[in-house]
Amino acid sequence: MADRAFIFCPFCRNMGNPRSELQRDNVDFFCLMGHRAPHAQVLSMAPEMIKSEVIFKPGPHDMKVEVWCNSEVYARAKAALGERFHPTLASLIRCCMAGEPIVIDGQQAEKLRKLGIRSGQEMVVVAEQNVTLAGENESLVQQVNQWEKRFERATVDG
Numbered sequence: 559m560a561d562r563a564f565i566f567c568p569f570c571r572n573m574g575n576p577r578s579e580l581q582r583d584n585v586d587f588f589c590l591m592g593h594r595a596p597h598a599q600v601l602s603m604a605p606e607m608i609k610s611e612v613i614f615k616p617g618p619h620d621m622k623v624e625v626w627c628n629s630e631v632y633a634r635a636k637a638a639l640g641e642r643f644h645p646t647l648a649s650l651i652r653c654c655m656a657g658e659p660i661v662i663d664g665q666q667a668e669k670l671r672k673l674g675i676r677s678g679q680e681m682v683v684v685a686e687q688n689v690t691l692a693g694e695n696e697s698l699v700q701q702v703n704q705w706e707k708r709f710e711r712a713t714v715d716g
């Protein structure tokens with residue numbers, strides 16, 4: 559049984575037919591023009607990937623709603639998100655309903671990006687590391703205080 563490989567045949571490309579799609583089985587890639595080669599050989603030829611098309615389809619329980627929005631903001635969001643516009647809005651609404659979301663944008667987001675933080679997951683990791691380091695710092699401060707007391711006693715007694 560053959561499956562789509564989601565790449566174009568590099569042999570056909572070299573012969574002037576750049577849009578011949580490859581199929582794959584457990585051993586080889588092959589195309590309808592008769593080219594067949596092992597996976598490693600085809601991949602070493604830098605075949606062009608077939609870009610997948612994202613098509614948003616509402617779920618069985620989804621409904622279309624009307625929302626008030628600034629026209630410029632709407633146009634910019636549609637342009638920036640493209641096919642991801644509707645899923646992004648639906649995801650944002652789900653996030654709001656799943657708990658108490660933390661929304662960060664503007665100056666805070668810019669500061670986080672400058673620090674190398676790009677996602678909520680990275681924010682949580684950094685916060686956890688901060689708590690761990692603060693605990694380690696407190697422990698080290700206590701050790702320094704103990705050594706200072708010992709040193710004081712040693713210099714007074716000595």
